[in-house]
Amino acid sequence: MSGKMMEKLGVGVIGCGNISMTYLRNAALFAGIELRACADISADAAALRAREFGIRSVSVDQLLVDPEVDLVLNLTVPAVHFDVTMSALSAGKHVFTEKPLTTSAAEGRVLVGEAKSRGLLLGSAPDTFLGAAGRRARRLMEEGAIGRPVTGTAFMMGRGMEHWHPNPQFYYQPGGGPVFDMGPYYLTMMVNLLGPVVRVMAMATKGQDERLITAEGPFHNTRFKVGTPTNVLSLLEFQSGATVNFGASWDVFRHSNHPIELHGTEGSLRLPDPDTFGGTVSLSERGAEWRNFESDGEPYGERNWPFAAPDRANYRMLGVADLARALAENRPPRASGELALHVLEIMEAILASGQSGQSVSVGGSLTRPPLLGEEEARSFLA
Numbered sequence: 001m002s003g004k005m006m007e008k009l010g011v012g013v014i015g016c017g018n019i020s021m022t023y024l025r026n027a028a029l030f031a032g033i034e035l036r037a038c039a040d041i042s043a044d045a046a047a048l049r050a051r052e053f054g055i056r057s058v059s060v061d062q063l064l065v066d067p068e069v070d071l072v073l074n075l076t077v078p079a080v081h082f083d084v085t086m087s088a089l090s091a092g093k094h095v096f097t098e099k100p101l102t103t104s105a106a107e108g109r110v111l112v113g114e115a116k117s118r119g120l121l122l123g124s125a126p127d128t129f130l131g132a133a134g135r136r137a138r139r140l141m142e143e144g145a146i147g148r149p150v151t152g153t154a155f156m157m158g159r160g161m162e163h164w165h166p167n168p169q170f171y172y173q174p175g176g177g178p179v180f181d182m183g184p185y186y187l188t189m190m191v192n193l194l195g196p197v198v199r200v201m202a203m204a205t206k207g208q209d210e211r212l213i214t215a216e217g218p219f220h221n222t223r224f225k226v227g228t229p230t231n232v233l234s235l236l237e238f239q240s241g242a243t244v245n246f247g248a249s250w251d252v253f254r255h256s257n258h259p260i261e262l263h264g265t266e267g268s269l270r271l272p273d274p275d276t277f278g279g280t281v282s283l284s285e286r287g288a289e290w291r292n293f294e295s296d297g298e299p300y301g302e303r304n305w306p307f308a309a310p311d312r313a314n315y316r317m318l319g320v321a322d323l324a325r326a327l328a329e330n331r332p333p334r335a336s337g338e339l340a341l342h343v344l345e346i347m348e349a350i351l352a353s354g355q356s357g358q359s360v361s362v363g364g365s366l367t368r369p370p371l372l373g374e375e376e377a378r379s380f381l382a
Helices: 018-029 043-053 060-064 078-090 105-118 132-142 177-194 318-329 337-356 374-379
Strands: 009-014 033-039 071-074 094-097 122-124 149-157 197-205 210-212 223-225 231-238 243-249 260-264 267-271 281-285 291-293
Touching (some): 009 060, 009 318, 018 043, 018 318, 033 043, 033 060, 071 078, 078 094, 094 318, 122 337, 149 177, 177 243, 177 260, 177 337
Parallel strands (some): 009 033, 094 122, 149 243
Antiparallel strands (some): 197 231, 231 243, 260 267, 267 281
């Protein structure tokens, strides 16, 4: 069914914080969805977003029973992802939630089961793998550009949050840390390219027991205790037989590691930051010089963010548009709850292995989402 012909999916947003600006602004790009209402624990925050985007501001309870809302876009903090998503599913609404799906795999399995039992669609960020760079990498892999994948590396490294975030404490508690906060982008991209993970081995440490907040704000120059590992090195074994080193750290001031590199029997592939939708994908065939594939000019690869002075591609809401099309075509969404659950299980296994010092199996099964073709990607646009 053409995106131009399908009935629009009515979207209600719960959670009107900073990330909601991106989703709400991007909603106008897509033909199959329409913003209807927003809600937040802060009525003032919801009213502000409602005025900015010309939608209704309602309470959470009102939004859940609103007949014009077909899908709840859950943009709340991770600690309440489970409660909000379960409430929406119980109200008969489809759901797309920010990452992670929830803070534990056990809760994630409950949500996936609840959606399935009710005949509802459940989707989850990140949807960045559907962007121009992710699609290019997937096409090259499927065309055999690097042959059979053998090994690779993925690194998410930085200083952490306390130098810019005025209230960063929650990032450093259980359910946070670099693995749970940023890992979903890297792990989702790798699962999209390589398939499911079956086993992990990891080492996990804390670079500092306490952190000093240097960002301006009410907690400036105060310290807080770190309650979760901030430096994690892991080895991922994929069902395909490929093995990848994945490092996630908030104890690094500067580094030169590329975000993701994959190496196979015929060549090597280099990917940009998976927290963005675009960037340069590079291919080396049997040791030849890198050949670059740029994302500019391709669907969801053009730089559009920050709005005033764009320097990256940010098309959050693409996963919601795909879910709307999936509903019309009676198929699973690509950024599905099942995919997000598998990533959640990998993250839990990494931390468990880091604590025990033993390898940890990743249970369950997963079918990789089908490649989003270029024509279909364009058809989502208004």
